[in-house]
Amino acid sequence: MSILIKNVNVLTQxxxxxxxxxxxxxxxGNRIEKIGKNVRERAEFKIDGRGKLAVPGxxxxxxxxxxxxxxxxxxxxxxxxxxxxxxxxxxxxxKADDVYWGxxxxxxxxxxxxxxxxxxxxxxxxxxxxxxxxxGIRANLSYGMIDSGDVxxxxxxxxxxxxxxxxxxNTADGRIQCSFGPHAPYTCSKELLQKTAELAEKYGxxxxxxxxxxxxxxxDSIKQHGKRPAEYLESIGFLSERIIAAHCVWLTKRETxxxxxxxxxxxxxPVSNMKLASGGVAPIPEMMESNVxxxxxTDGAVSNNSLNxxxxxxxxxxxxxxxxxDAEILNAQQALDFATINGARALRTDxxxxxxxxxxxVVLLDLKSPNLVPSHNLVSNFVYSANPSNVSDVVxxxxxxxxxxxxxxxxxxxxxxxxxxxxxxxxxx
Amino acid sequence: MSILIKNVNVLTQxxxxxxxxxxxxxxxGNRIEKIGKNVRERAEFKIDGRGKLAVPGxxxxxxxxxxxxxxxxxxxxxxxxxxxxxxxxxxxxxKADDVYWGxxxxxxxxxxxxxxxxxxxxxxxxxxxxxxxxxGIRANLSYGMIDSGDVxxxxxxxxxxxxxxxxxxNTADGRIQCSFGPHAPYTCSKELLQKTAELAEKYGxxxxxxxxxxxxxxxDSIKQHGKRPAEYLESIGFLSERIIAAHCVWLTKRETxxxxxxxxxxxxxPVSNMKLASGGVAPIPEMMESNVxxxxxTDGAVSNNSLNxxxxxxxxxxxxxxxxxDAEILNAQQALDFATINGARALRTDxxxxxxxxxxxVVLLDLKSPNLVPSHNLVSNFVYSANPSNVSDVVxxxxxxxxxxxxxxxxxxxxxxxxxxxxxxxxxx
Numbered sequence: 001m002s003i004l005i006k007n008v009n010v011l012t013q014x015x016x017x018x019x020x021x022x023x024x025x026x027x028x029g030n031r032i033e034k035i036g037k038n039v040r041e042r043a044e045f046k047i048d049g050r051g052k053l054a055v056p057g058x059x060x061x062x063x064x065x066x067x068x069x070x071x072x073x074x075x076x077x078x079x080x081x082x083x084x085x086x087x088x089x090x091x092x093x094x095k096a097d098d099v100y101w102g103x104x105x106x107x108x109x110x111x112x113x114x115x116x117x118x119x120x121x122x123x124x125x126x127x128x129x130x131x132x133x134x135x136g137i138r139a140n141l142s143y144g145m146i147d148s149g150d151v152x153x154x155x156x157x158x159x160x161x162x163x164x165x166x167x168x169x170n171t172a173d174g175r176i177q178c179s180f181g182p183h184a185p186y187t188c189s190k191e192l193l194q195k196t197a198e199l200a201e202k203y204g205x206x207x208x209x210x211x212x213x214x215x216x217x218x219x220d221s222i223k224q225h226g227k228r229p230a231e232y233l234e235s236i237g238f239l240s241e242r243i244i245a246a247h248c249v250w251l252t253k254r255e256t257x258x259x260x261x262x263x264x265x266x267x268x269x270p271v272s273n274m275k276l277a278s279g280g281v282a283p284i285p286e287m288m289e290s291n292v293x294x295x296x297x298t299d300g301a302v303s304n305n306s307l308n309x310x311x312x313x314x315x316x317x318x319x320x321x322x323x324x325x326d327a328e329i330l331n332a333q334q335a336l337d338f339a340t341i342n343g344a345r346a347l348r349t350d351x352x353x354x355x356x357x358x359x360x361x362v363v364l365l366d367l368k369s370p371n372l373v374p375s376h377n378l379v380s381n382f383v384y385s386a387n388p389s390n391v392s393d394v395v396x397x398x399x400x401x402x403x404x405x406x407x408x409x410x411x412x413x414x415x416x417x418x419x420x421x422x423x424x425x426x427x428x429x
Numbered sequence: 430m431s432i433l434i435k436n437v438n439v440l441t442q443x444x445x446x447x448x449x450x451x452x453x454x455x456x457x458g459n460r461i462e463k464i465g466k467n468v469r470e471r472a473e474f475k476i477d478g479r480g481k482l483a484v485p486g487x488x489x490x491x492x493x494x495x496x497x498x499x500x501x502x503x504x505x506x507x508x509x510x511x512x513x514x515x516x517x518x519x520x521x522x523x524k525a526d527d528v529y530w531g532x533x534x535x536x537x538x539x540x541x542x543x544x545x546x547x548x549x550x551x552x553x554x555x556x557x558x559x560x561x562x563x564x565g566i567r568a569n570l571s572y573g574m575i576d577s578g579d580v581x582x583x584x585x586x587x588x589x590x591x592x593x594x595x596x597x598x599n600t601a602d603g604r605i606q607c608s609f610g611p612h613a614p615y616t617c618s619k620e621l622l623q624k625t626a627e628l629a630e631k632y633g634x635x636x637x638x639x640x641x642x643x644x645x646x647x648x649d650s651i652k653q654h655g656k657r658p659a660e661y662l663e664s665i666g667f668l669s670e671r672i673i674a675a676h677c678v679w680l681t682k683r684e685t686x687x688x689x690x691x692x693x694x695x696x697x698x699p700v701s702n703m704k705l706a707s708g709g710v711a712p713i714p715e716m717m718e719s720n721v722x723x724x725x726x727t728d729g730a731v732s733n734n735s736l737n738x739x740x741x742x743x744x745x746x747x748x749x750x751x752x753x754x755d756a757e758i759l760n761a762q763q764a765l766d767f768a769t770i771n772g773a774r775a776l777r778t779d780x781x782x783x784x785x786x787x788x789x790x791v792v793l794l795d796l797k798s799p800n801l802v803p804s805h806n807l808v809s810n811f812v813y814s815a816n817p818s819n820v821s822d823v824v825x826x827x828x829x830x831x832x833x834x835x836x837x838x839x840x841x842x843x844x845x846x847x848x849x850x851x852x853x854x855x856x857x858x
Binding site for chain 2: 068069070071072073075076077078079105106108109112113271273274275276277278279281301304305306307308311314315317318319321322324325326327328329331332368369370371373374375376377380381384385387388389391405412413415416419420423424427
C-alpha cells in the first residue's frame with residue numbers, strides 16, 4: 001500500500017525537532033518514502049492533510065492490555081487490600097478468549113488516542129498477539145514470568161516465555177516483536193533473572209520488568225539482598241541496554257546513575273503511580289541528568305483507567321513540575337520526546353519520528369478544533385491541550401488503520417459488545 | 430423547545446446518587462419535566478439515547494476564558510518571569526473584539542468537553558457576555574477588579590463591576606448571571622473588598638476571588654496584615670457563603686475551618702496549580718472535614734492549557750491520592766460531585782443534577798467507545814477514563830447546543846479562524 005498525505009503540517013521529531021508546514025508525506029510499503037513540497041507520485045490512497053497536524057504515532061512502553069476488562073473494578077482502593085481481594089482471584093479465572101477480546105478493546109482505545117505501538121506483559125499472550133494482528137497496531141509483547149523464588153518453576157516459565165518469543169517474533173508483517181517479561185525482582189528468582197538476560201542477549205530483544213514501584217518493594221529488597229532493587233539487579237549482572245524498567249518511582253540518585261551507565265530504559269507511568277498512591281515521584285530530573293532514556297507508559301486500565309498516552313504526557317509533565325515546585329522541569333518538547341523517539345528506541349523499533357526511511361507510523365490531528373487554537377506552539381498544543389477527539393487518522397506500518405475517527409481493521413461495535421460480555425462473565429465466575 | 434431523550438442511562442447526581450438504566454428524559458422550556466420509563470409526551474426534538482449516558486453538564490468555577498488566545502504562549506516557565514514579560518504586556522493590548530473571539534473559542538471548547546456552565550473573571554466582559562449568549566452556554570460572569578491599594582481607583586473599578594452586574598444579570602434567557610470579581614486580597618484594597626461584599630449582599634450574587642494560590646502571597650499577607658489570606662479576609666468581614674475562592678493551595682487547617690464556618694465555596698484548580706508549580710497541594714481532605722463546598726476550575730488556558738473539566742476531575746483526584754500516599758482520598762463519586770452539584774451550588778444555579786424541575790443542562794456521552802467499556806462502574810468510567818471524544822450531545826437551558834459532536838449555535842469554522850487571527854494579531858502588536 002502507498003499513502004500520500006497532502007499539504008499537512010508535521011512535528012517531525014527528527015534530530016533537529018523540525019516542524020514542517022504544508023508539506024506532503026508519501027509512504028511506500030511500510031516505510032516513509034518522501035517528505036516535501038508538491039510530491040507528485042501517485043499513491044493508492046490519498047489523504048487531504050489541510051488543517052491537520054501529522055505527529056509520530058505515540059509509543060506506550062508499559063501496559064497489561066487485557067486488563068481493560070477490569071476497568072473501574074478496583075478504584076480508589078489500597079492496592080494491597082483491593083488487588084488480592086478483587087483483581088487476582090478474577091485474574092486466576094481469565095480464559096484465553098477473554099484476553100483476546102480485552103486486548104482487542106485495548107488496541108482500539110490506543111489507536112483512537114494516537115498510540116501506534118505498545119509494550120505488553122501479561123499471560124495468554126498468543127491471544128494478545130492475535131488481537132494486535134487483527135487491529136493493525138504495532139506491539140512488543142512478552143509473557144509475564146513469575147517463579148516466586150522456585151527455580152524449577154522459573155525454568156518452566158522461561159520455557160513458556162521463550163516459546164512465545166520463537167512463535168511470534170517478527171510476525172504480522174513485522175508489527176509484532178517480542179521481549180522477555182520477568183515480572184519483577186521480587187517475584188523472580190536470581191536464576192530466572194540471569195537466564196532471562198542471557199536469552200535476551202541471544203535473541204537480541206528487550207526485557208520488560210517492573211522495578212521500584214513501591215516503598216514496600218524497596219524495603220523488602222534491602223531486607224532480602226542488602227541492596228535496593230537497581231543495585232541488586234546490577235549486582236547479578238541483569239542490567240543492560242535491553243532492559244525496560246517500568247515505574248522506577250523509588251530510586252536513589254545513585255541508582256539513577258547505575259541505570260544511566262547501563263543504558264537501561266525507563267517507563268515512567270505517572271497516572272498509574274498517582275492513582276495507586278505509590279507515594280513518591282519518579283526522579284525524572286535526576287534520570288535525565290544521568291542520561292537515562294525515559295519513556296511513557298499507561299500501565300493497565302485497572303490502575304489508570306484509560307490507555308490514553310496524550311493524557312499521560314501532560315500528567316507526567318505536570319507531576320514533575322508540581323513535585324519540584326519548578327515549572328521549567330519536563331517541558332512539552334521533552335514529554336513529546338519520551339512518548340515518541342525514546343519509546344521507539346526502548347522498543348528497538350525504527351519509528352518514533354516522521355523521517356524518510358522510518359516506519360510509517362503516523363497520526364493526524366485535526367487542528368480545526370477549539371482546544372488546538374490558536375497555534376502559537378504546536379508541540380505545546382499537542383502535549384498540554386490535545387485529547388483523543390482530535391485524533392482523526394492513524395497510519396501504522398504504512399496501512400491506514402483509522403480514517404476520520406473510524407476504525408478500518410475490525411468491526412468496532414462487535415469488539416465492544418464482546419469485551420463487555422466477557423468482562424461481566426469473568427466477574428461472575 | 431421540548432426535547433425527549435429516549436432509552437438513556439443516567440447519572441442523576443440526585444441526593445441518592447441514583448444511576449438509572451434505560452429511561453426517558455423530557456425537557457420542557459428550560460427545565461427537566463419528566464424522567465421515567467416510556468414517557469409518551471410528544472417533543473419538538475427527539476434523541477435516541479440508546480448506548481448513551483446522560484450526565485449533568487459540568488460546572489467550571491474558575492476561568493479567564495478569553496485567555497484561550499494565549500494558549501501555548503507561556504509554557505514551562507516561572508510565573509514571575511514569564512507573565513510580566515510575555516503575558517501582561519500583551520494583555521494590556523487586548524481589544525474588545527479579541528475578547529469576544531477568545532471567549533467564543535473557549536465556550537466551544539467547554540461545550541465540546543461536556544461543560545455547560547462556567548464562572549469567569551476578566552475584562553471587556555460585555556464581549557464575553559456576547560459570546561456566552563451566542564454560543565448557548567450558561568455562565569456566571571464578573572468584571573475583574575484591581576485597585577492595587579488605591580481607594581479612588583477602587584471606587585471606579587467597583588463602578589465598572591456594578592454597571593456590568595446591572596447590565597447583564599439574568600440575560601440570555603437567564604443563562605447569564607453575574608457576580609463581583611475582586612481579583613485577590615493582594616491586589617484589592619480593604620475598602621474595595623468590603624464594599625464588594627456589601628454590594629454582593631445587596632444584589633444577592635456571588636463574589637469570585639483568587640486566594641492563597643502561591644506561597645509568596647501568603648508571606649506578603651503575613652507581612653502586610655499580620656495574618657494569612659483567609660484570616661485577613663475573615664477579619665475584615667469579607668467571607669460569606671457568597672464567596673468563591675479560587676485555588677486555596679496554601680491553607681492552614683485553621684483557615685480551612687474558617688472557610689467551612691463561613692460557608693465559603695472553593696474552586697480547586699489542580700491542573701493550573703501543577704503546571705505553574707504553585708508548590709503545595711490544596712488541602713482537600715481537610716476542607717472536606719470542615720464541610721467546605723469544593724468545586725473544580727480549569728483556570729485560564731494560558732496556565733492549563735485546556736478548558737477540559739473531565740481531565741480536571743481526574744487530575745484533581747490523582748493529585749490528592751499521590752500527595753497523601755492514600756488511594757482512597759477523593760474518590761470518583763466525590764470528584765463528580767465537585768464538578769456538578771457543588772459547582773452549581775457555588776454559582777447559585779439550579780443545575781448540577783438530572784432531576785425533575787432542575788434546569789435542563791444535560792450532556793450525553795457515547796458509551797460505545799473503547800475507553801468506556803466495560804461498564805463495571807459508570808461513575809469511574811466518566812471520571813477516570815472519559816475524554817471529550819465521548820461527548821456526543823449537549824443540552825443547555827433546554828436547548829440542543831451540540832448534536833453528534835456538531836455545534837449548532839454558531840459557525841465553528843468561522844470562530845476558529847477569527848480566534849486564530851486575533852490571537853496572532855495580538856502577539857504582533
